[in-house]
Amino acid sequence: MQVVSTKADLKKALAAASAGKYGASSAHGEKLDKRALVMTMGALHSGHLALVKEAQKLAAQVVLSIYVNPLQFGPGEDYEKYPRQLEADLQLLSEQEVDVVFAPTDEEVYPREPQVRIDPGPAAKLFEGKTRPGHFAGVLQVVQKVLQLTQPDYAFFGEKDAQQLALVKAMVEDLNMPVEIKAVPIARAGDGVALSSRNSYLSPAARTEATLLYRALQAGASLAQQGEKAPAIAQAAAAVLQNSSLIKIDYVEVVEDSTFLPAAANFQGAARIILAAWVEDTRLIDNLAIEIK
Ligand code: AMP
Numbered sequence: 001m002q003v004v005s006t007k008a009d010l011k012k013a014l015a016a017a018s019a020g021k022y023g024a025s026s027a028h029g030e031k032l033d034k035r036a037l038v039m040t041m042g043a044l045h046s047g048h049l050a051l052v053k054e055a056q057k058l059a060a061q062v063v064l065s066i067y068v069n070p071l072q073f074g075p076g077e078d079y080e081k082y083p084r085q086l087e088a089d090l091q092l093l094s095e096q097e098v099d100v101v102f103a104p105t106d107e108e109v110y111p112r113e114p115q116v117r118i119d120p121g122p123a124a125k126l127f128e129g130k131t132r133p134g135h136f137a138g139v140l141q142v143v144q145k146v147l148q149l150t151q152p153d154y155a156f157f158g159e160k161d162a163q164q165l166a167l168v169k170a171m172v173e174d175l176n177m178p179v180e181i182k183a184v185p186i187a188r189a190g191d192g193v194a195l196s197s198r199n200s201y202l203s204p205a206a207r208t209e210a211t212l213l214y215r216a217l218q219a220g221a222s223l224a225q226q227g228e229k230a231p232a233i234a235q236a237a238a239a240v241l242q243n244s245s246l247i248k249i250d251y252v253e254v255v256e257d258s259t260f261l262p263a264a265a266n267f268q269g270a271a272r273i274i275l276a277a278w279v280e281d282t283r284l285i286d287n288l289a290i291e292i293k
């Protein structure tokens with residue numbers, strides 16, 4: 001595993017990894033002459049490793065980036081306190097057959113204030129983008145940059161950040177970017193809580209209360225199974241969270257899976273319950289795919 005922090009060293013490491021790996025065969029004999037990218041902000045956990053494992057299935061070369069992108073944090077958010085633990089991350093990755101880790105500095109990623117910016121469009125103003133103005137413009141800026149620098153065949157994103165995934169897919173489609181975006185299901189702890197680097201902020205009481213987020217999603221999903229429509233599903237999910245004095249809801253919505261826009265009251269088909277809530281002082285997000293009959 002090569003760990004690099006500059007664009008120049010990244011280029012060399014990618015070339016070296018390609019020379020060593022391209023043309024290699026998998027255990028099943030097929031040629032895996034592909035490169036996959038997993039982008040992270042570090043503080044790695046099994047959710048990130050799930051992305052790495054999926055990447056390894058499709059590609060001979062796996063590149064993982066670790067960068068806490070200042071552009072996607074708004075004023076008053078947790079940019080300063082976001083966990084940074086590169087040594088522990090590298091230790092975890094050393095057991096994972098990742099070929100290249102790109103962990104750049106701010107100066108390397110943004111040598112100047114970027115003048116050319118990506119407009120993530122109207123869908124970025126809803127949900128996460130409503131509470132966190134500018135968040136998705138910042139996300140797409142860094143995703144675009146790291147894709148350009150690493151030139152992967154595939155890039156893997158978690159369904160945990162479902163709106164981010166939808167917007168990255170939209171960017172790749174609208175700009176004809178030569179990469180295939182792959183979605184990976186949410187990795188959860190045994191009690192259902194979606195794994196997140198931000199879970200480290202939770203007090204023991206808040207960590208217990210955070211289980212209500214997944215229970216809220218399940219309550220909504222069970223109404224969907226009974227044939228209820230989007231408004232009743234969202235209401236049932238919200239009701240679970242409203243019971244808790246430690247939880248403050250930001251949003252609970254049902255969106256159409258294909259557009260990530262709010263599902264109409266009579267919508268039928270593939271949908272997703274999405275929610276964000278503060279558990280004590282920590283803002284968590286979660287979601288669950290459902291089928292509305
Ligand atoms: P982050 O480091 O939080 O920016 O996450 C990096 C990537 O890992 C994103 O594509 C996330 O959606 C994904 N990810 C984070 N947590 C999980 C999880 N619990 N399950 C699946 N993917 C995740």
